[in-house]
Amino acid sequence: MQTRRVIFAIAMLLIANSIATKAANTPFNFLRYISSARAAGLSGSFVSVTNDPSAVFYNPASISVAGENNASFTFLKHVLDINSGNLAYIHQDKELGTFAGSVAYTSYGSFDYYDADGNKIGGTFGANDLMFGVSYSNILDSNLYYGVTLKFAYLSLEKESTSAMAFDAGLIYLLPDGRSNLGVSVLHAGSQLTTLSGVRESLPIDIRIGASHRLRGLPLLANLNFHHLADGTGSFLSRFKNFSLGGELYLGKYIQLRLGYSNHIRTKVASAIDKGMTGFSGGLGIEIESIKFDYGYSQYGSNANMHRFSLGLEL
Numbered sequence: 396m397q398t399r400r401v402i403f404a405i406a407m408l409l410i411a412n413s414i415a416t417k418a419a420n421t422p423f424n425f426l427r428y429i430s431s432a433r434a435a436g437l438s439g440s441f442v443s444v445t446n447d448p449s450a451v452f453y454n455p456a457s458i459s460v461a462g463e464n465n466a467s468f469t470f471l472k473h474v475l476d477i478n479s480g481n482l483a484y485i486h487q488d489k490e491l492g493t494f495a496g497s498v499a500y501t502s503y504g505s506f507d508y509y510d511a512d513g514n515k516i517g518g519t520f521g522a523n524d525l526m527f528g529v530s531y532s533n534i535l536d537s538n539l540y541y542g543v544t545l546k547f548a549y550l551s552l553e554k555e556s557t558s559a560m561a562f563d564a565g566l567i568y569l570l571p572d573g574r575s576n577l578g579v580s581v582l583h584a585g586s587q588l589t590t591l592s593g594v595r596e597s598l599p600i601d602i603r604i605g606a607s608h609r610l611r612g613l614p615l616l617a618n619l620n621f622h623h624l625a626d627g628t629g630s631f632l633s634r635f636k637n638f639s640l641g642g643e644l645y646l647g648k649y650i651q652l653r654l655g656y657s658n659h660i661r662t663k664v665a666s667a668i669d670k671g672m673t674g675f676s677g678g679l680g681i682e683i684e685s686i687k688f689d690y691g692y693s694q695y696g697s698n699a700n701m702h703r704f705s706l707g708l709e710l
Contacts, residue, residue, distance in 0.1 A: 421596045423548055423559055425524040426583045429481050429499045431469045432705035435691030436678020437641025438655030440618035442605040443567060443578030448483045449705065451495050451530055453603065454565035454580040455542030458495045459532040462709065463487045469705040476504030479524075492533035497544075499526040520553040530563075538569040548598075552591070561585030561598055574609040581625075600625045614645035623659055636662065643680075651680035653691070664695050685709035 431449030434441040441453040449467040450457035466484040473479060479501035487493045503522040510516050525548070532542030544563040550556065565580030582601040590596070605620035623637040641655040654677050661674025671694070678691040687707035694700050 421599050422550060422557065422591060423583070423587075423596065424599045425499075425501055425550070426526060426548060426561070427599050427601065429526065430471075430691075430703065431467055431481070432678055432689035432691035432703035433653070433680060435693050435701070435703045436653035436655055436676055436680075436689070437618055437643065438639040438657040438660075438674070438676045438693070439622065440605060440620040440639040440641035440655060442565070442580055442603045442620050442622075443576040443607040444618065445567070445569070445576060445607075448485045448495070448707065449481070451483050451485070451497055451528075451542075451544065452481070452499075453582075454567055454578050455495070455530045455544040455563050456532050456540045456565040456567040456578070456580070458485050458530055458542060459487075459493045459534065459540040460567065460569065461485050461493075464710045465708060466710060467705055467707045469703055472702045473501075474699050474701070478502055478504075492531060493542075495528075495530035495532075495544075497526075497528040497530065497546075500524065522552045523550065525549045528563075535566070538571065540567050540569075541565070542567075550591075555591055556589070557591035557596070558588045559585055559598055560588060574611065576607045578606070579604045616643040616645075618642070649682050651682075653678040653680065660693075660695060664699075 429452045430439060433447060434449060441450055444450045445457060445460040446462055448461050448465050449469065450461060464486050469481050471479045481499035483495060483497045485493060485495045501524040505519040505521050508516045508518045526546055528544045528546035530542060530544040532540055535541045542565050546561050548561060549558045561583050562585060563580060563582045565578065567576060567578045569576050580603050583598045584600050585598050587596055601622060602624035603620060603622045605618065607616060607618045609616050618641040620639045621635055621637060622639065624634050626634060637659040639655060639657040644652045646652060657674045661670065664673055673694050676691065676693040678689060681688045685708060689705040691703040
């Protein structure tokens, strides 16, 4: 067991070192934005969260601590006519480990054809993103779990399309105090299979590290994450400005209130004139027996408000 732990840790470090300067701009950036309502309410501070099947999009090791067979479905009402959704299903086998399947889809609506002079010439076309993933997780050592995801990504624009294969890898450690978790993941590492108009693109590789802690004497789960640590911009230390904070307050047994803040979104997206509440998020969770309903609100600018709705089921 000790040997497996060392080998996996070394592999994670080698992967992180080899990809730490990759470009962040790519048509596959939609992989970064696959999220549930609960995760959105916590501003994506989710790499060390347990008991949620949608955490597979942030750390595949989380499926080992997400409970037995369960599923999560999310719908996102984006800006303009953009709509997207994702689905995650987890199956635990006491002997083989934990398996998961996931899918995400985005439709950008329909577009009219125009000529070079701006004249409408009739007809419409569409643009879509699609991702399929298969995950596996198991215990690596006492309270330490590992996970990997193999996924296929595809996007189309009018008559053009491109695809890629990628993988995620992660670790999650549950501290013996029963109230704290640590997580680390490498996401979207892979290669393009087919090009878009003959142009080869990289994938939006991301490195995330984070911690979750349930306060003693207060029904609050606090989360801190660092993300976009693989972006090849600025100095290494400057990448740690890409952090997010999230708090989940439990009001009794069935209701949770959430509040989050992403410094990355506020720094990169907010207008210099009117930052407003850009980067802040919030949400509500309602849990009744085997059914969970979550709502998440995120602000990406004064006119870019996103609403996510998730449904979780214990099967």
